[in-house]
Amino acid sequence: MDELLKGKTILIGREPGKPCLLVAVSINGVYKAAEMADCLPVPDSVSRCKVAEGSAHCKLEIDVAGSVRLINMKAANFTYMNGVAVESKKVSESDNIALGREKYAVSLKKVLDTAARIIKVVAPPPPPVYPVYSLEKVWNWYHDAQLDIRKRQRKIGLMRSMPMMFTLGSGAIGGLASYFFQEVSWLPVLTGCLFGIGVILMVYGFYLGSTDKSIEELDELADKFQERYVCPNPQCRHFMGNVPYKVLRQSKKCPYCGCLFNEK
Numbered sequence: 190m191d192e193l194l195k196g197k198t199i200l201i202g203r204e205p206g207k208p209c210l211l212v213a214v215s216i217n218g219v220y221k222a223a224e225m226a227d228c229l230p231v232p233d234s235v236s237r238c239k240v241a242e243g244s245a246h247c248k249l250e251i252d253v254a255g256s257v258r259l260i261n262m263k264a265a266n267f268t269y270m271n272g273v274a275v276e277s278k279k280v281s282e283s284d285n286i287a288l289g290r291e292k293y294a295v296s297l298k299k300v301l302d303t304a305a306r307i308i309k310v311v312a313p314p315p316p317p318v319y320p321v322y323s324l325e326k327v328w329n330w331y332h333d334a335q336l337d338i339r340k341r342q343r344k345i346g347l348m349r350s351m352p353m354m355f356t357l358g359s360g361a362i363g364g365l366a367s368y369f370f371q372e373v374s375w376l377p378v379l380t381g382c383l384f385g386i387g388v389i390l391m392v393y394g395f396y397l398g399s400t401d402k403s404i405e406e407l408d409e410l411a412d413k414f415q416e417r418y419v420c421p422n423p424q425c426r427h428f429m430g431n432v433p434y435k436v437l438r439q440s441k442k443c444p445y446c447g448c449l450f451n452e453k
Contacts, residue, residue, distance in 0.1 A: 395443030
């Protein structure tokens with residue numbers, strides 16, 4: 190039995206003006222009705238289901254434990270269970286229910302399914318709630334790992350740009366010294382040292398660039414992030430995209446399955 194039916198009252202009777210079986214269920218004190226599909230024409234001996242008045246041929250009362258009781262609503266009505274007329278008796282899906290003098294057969298399972306469908310349409314169940322705090326750890330891990338890789342890329346970029354500073358600096362110092370001084374014995378040594386340092390840094394920067402795996406690491410990081418930064422609903426597990434956790438927390442629900450997020 191659907192959990193939504195527990196504690197409900199269900200009316201069963203002929204639809205006024207039509208030979209159809211009408212099922213009505215009480216939702217917040219108001220009856221909502223629907224025709225039961227795939228049923229034979231209902232004879233006139235089955236009393237009408239008057240939703241506004243809360244009256245019908247018979248009714249089902251379901252307690253919070255899921256026990257179902259079949260109740261005949263009018264003394265002039267005929268309500269049968271397993272071929273015996275009843276006024277009030279517990280019933281299960283294995284029992285045979287019949288209404289009216291013609292003993293019109295009614296499937297208890299179909300009645301319950303119709304009532305559950307009414308509830309889901311009129312008052313759909315609240316969306317499930319799942320803890321989302323684990324996504325904060327995933328987001329922080331992804332953000333910090335990205336930051337570390339970008340810092341390393343920036344250092345490599347600076348290292349690769351430094352040789353130009355030394356080579357240009359050696360040339361500039363040599364030009365200025367020759368302009369202001371006629372002969373400087375230490376000038377060739379200084380410019381040579383600066384140029385040598387520039388060459389060494391250039392080779393080192395080339396080595397760092399050729400051995401750097403930042404692009405591969407970013408791709409691998411993105412793959413792992415997409416696997417972990419997903420909706421906590423096991424029926425959804427949809428990737429939340431590059432939405433920061435604080436924005437995701439403020440939205441308070443999954444944009445794909447509609448489940449609610451709880452930080453506890």
